[in-house]
Structure formats: structure tokens, C-alpha cells
Amino acid sequence: MQWRGRRGSSNIEDRRGRRGGAAAIGSVGGLGVVAVVVIGWFLGVDLTPLLRDQEISLGGGGESQITQADEEAAEFVSVTLADTEEVWSAIFSEQVGEVYEPPTLVLFKNVTQSSCGNASGATGPFYCPGDRKIYLDTAFFTTMSERLGAEGDFAAAYVVAHEVAHYVQDELGILGEANRIRSQASQIDANAISVRIELQADCLAGIWARAAGDRFGSLDQGDIEEAMNAAKQIGDDTLQRRAGRVPAPHTFTHGTSEQRAKWFEIGYGSGEVPACNTFSAEQL
Template sequence: MKWQGRRGSGNIEDRRGQGGGGMRIGGGAGLGVLAVVLVGWFFGVDLTPLLTGQQDGQVVQTSGELTEEDRQMGDFVSVTLADTEEVWANIFETQLGRTYTPSTLVLYSQVTPSSCGTASGATGPFYCPEDKKIYLDTDFFATLSRQLGAQGDFAAAYVIAHEVGHHVQDELGILSQVNAVRARSSEAESNALSVRVELQADCFAGVWARHAAEQFGSLDEGDIAEAMNAASKIGDDTLQRNAGRRPMPDSFTHGTSEQRQRWFAAGFRTGEIGSCDTFSAQSL
């Protein structure tokens, strides 16, 4: 992905390196903690209490200094966010006749407050409709690459574009409508609606990728393959198998690997927001 030297977004709130923050993890930190964090990241559950509730743990403090790698990742996120802002402003104007109001993206290290509760390594990247902000600990990208096998800068861009996709849903009034229905639904019905929300965000990420390629010429050969690979690595069925569990569709909240790939591809193929109506689709 061609991003170096390009315009960054002014809607970045960088809380990294502020110091004074930290989270307590048990003295047996290691693979057990990593497993808890991975499950939290991809199933949308804040598992921080499982990490903080141990009495003999150690407190991991946020470093007050950013490394060169931290700065570079911050620049990458900023440029990618700027691309989403330009793309979605154009799409809202030309396809919907509306004005797009961008989200703010909060960069943090380890733990930070949000209007939707504590953001931490256990929650992973998420969009909070209460304050219309995206929360991202950039250490997630290292885990995405090293632990889950989704390498490449465009795999990271896909994650950002997916979260921006949730903001687009919020701007369109989709999130509030779905959440109202989910509040009076059974757990299985609520999960099924969550899958449609997440797959639509994947499709919106594909729409963004199509327009980014056309507007900025920023995609390199192999970038879409990186995004498709990332989508396959974080499907509910794949994650449950990798955790040693039998896939249970009623518990899915984000969709299977094949579904996530298919909806991203649908958005990229058409570049049209109308191609992302997962709620009317008979088959996902």
C-alpha cells in the first residue's frame, strides 16, 4: 500500500505514551493471557476483568515514550483514516446526496476510557456509537500479523476500514435501528443481527478499497489478497476451530471466514454502497 508521504487525518486523538496507565495481569502471564486477549478481540467481549481480578499480579505500565515503530504506525493509521474520510465524503455526496461527518480515531496503549466502557487489549479495535470514536491499540496489528497470520499493511488498513464502516452505519442510522431490535431479541437472534452488521462493515471496507484504488492509486499488487486473507483469519468458524472448539453458528457474531471474504469482495467489485445490504440478503 502506497501511504508514505501522504496527507494524514486531523481526526486522530493520540493517547499513547501519556503514562500513568496500566492494567494488572496475573503472575502466570503468557499463553493463558494471550488466549483471553485473542478471544476478547474477535468476539467483542471485554475480558479485562479476567486479567485484573488476580490478587498476585503485576501492573504493566504504559511507557512514556513512543518508539520509531510506534510513530510510523501512527502515521500509517492517520493516512489510512484520511483516505476513508475523502472516499466516504465523496460517496455520501454522489451516491446518497448527503454530507459525511467523519469519526475520530483514538490511538492508545494498553488501556483507555471510552463512552462505551474501558478500551483495552482485551476489547480489540472497536467503534463506540456513544462518542462516535474508533478505539485502536496499534499493538493489535502485531498480533494480527504474527499470531493470526494476516500479514501486510493492507491487512491493517482493512481493520481500520472495517471500523470506519461501523461509523458509516451509524451515520446512516443503521446501528441505532439494529441495536433497538437486538435489545428485545433472543441471544441467537441478536447474534444473527450482529453478523449482518459486521458483514456490512466488511462490505463497506471493500467499497472503500475500490475507491481508494481509483482516487489515490494507493493499492499495490497483492493488497486485496492481504485483506481477503485477514478476513479469512478472523471468521468466527476459523477462530473457534483455532481455539480448539467446534464451530457453533448460533454463537457467531461476525460471520464465517467465507462470508467475510465474500462481502468484502462484493463491496470492492461494485464500489456501490447499495451492494452492501446484508439485511435484505436471503443468504449471507
């Protein structure tokens, strides 16, 4: 992905370096596994199957040190977010007939607060409908590469685009209605609705990828393969297998690896928002 030296977004809220208390996954006084689960269905990536008390912690007290890698990741996110702003502004104008008002993306390190609860690098990036902001700890990109096998800058761009897609769903009124129905459904049915929400976001991310390539000429050879590999690596079945569990479809909240890659490809191939109607699809 050709991103260096390009325009960044002004819609970044940088909370890195702010003072935060210690929080350990699984600790009674910290963020805790329960908080991860509560916030989990909003996420583009559900890492709860991978949580281990001894493996993941959310920093100690004091301010977080900002490294050169942090700065580069923040610059990358800013450029990617700017790309989504231009692409979705054009799509809303051409396909929706409305004006696109871009979201704010909150950059943080270790842990921060959102209207949806605590945000941490362990829970992964997510969109919070409560404050209509996207939350991202740039260290998650390292987790993607080193622990999830999703390498490459366009794999990281796909994650940003997926979270922006949740905001797009909210703007279109889809997310609010899906959440309303989901809140009244059984757990199994609620999970099934969540899968359709997430697969639609993957499809919308595919639309963005196509438009970004056409509009900016920023895609390198192999970028789409990186995004599709990332989609596969964060499928519910793959994450559960990696955690040593037998995949249980009734617990899926994001879709299988095959489904996530398929819907990204549908969006990339069509470039049209109606093609991403996962809610009317008989076969996911």
C-alpha cells in the first residue's frame, strides 16, 4: 500500500500517553474478561478466545511511552482514515444521495474509556455506537502480524476500513435497527444477527478497497490478498481452533474465515452498497 507522504485525517483524537491505571485481563479490579465479552460483539475482531491471564496485560501505572513504531502506526492510520473519508463521501453522494459526515478515530495505548465501556489492546479495535467513535490501539497491528498471522500494511488498512464500515452501517440506520432486534432475540439468534452485521462490514470494507485502489492508485500487488488473509485469520472458527477449542457455530459472532473472506470479495468485486445486504442473503 502506497501511503507514505499522503494526506492524513484531521479526525483523530490522540489519547496516547495519557495516564492510566494498571489493568490485567482476568483481574477483579482491572478490565476483566467480562468487560471484554460485553464489548466484544461491537468489535471487528473478537480476541476473547485467545485471552490468557498470564499472556496479556494492559500496562502499568503512569504514562505510556510513545515509540517510533507507535508514531509510524498512527501516521498510517491517519492516512487510511483520510482515504475512507474521501471514498465514503463519494459513495454516499453517488449511491446513497446523502452527505457523509466522517467519524472520529481515537488512538490510545494500553487502555482508555469509551461510551461502550473500557477499550484495550486486548479487545481489539472497535466502533462504539454510544459516542460514534472508532477506538484503536495501534499495538494491535503487532498482534495481527505476530499472533494472528495477518501480516502486511493492507491487512492493517482492512481493519481500519472494517471499523469505519460499522460507522457507515450506523449512518445508514442499519446498525441501530439490527441492535434493536438483537436485544430482543435469544442468545443464539442474537449471535446470528451479529454475524450478519460483521459480514456486511467486511463487504463494505471490500467496497472501500476497490474504490481506494481506483481513486488513489495506492494498492500494491498482493494487497487484496493481504486483506483477505486477515479476514480469514480472524474468522470465529479459526480463532476457536487456535485457542484449542472445537468450533461451535452457535457461538459465532463474526462469521467463519471462509465467510469473512467471501463477503470482503463480494464488496471488492461489486463496488455497490446494495451487494452487501447480508441480512437478506439466504446463504452466508
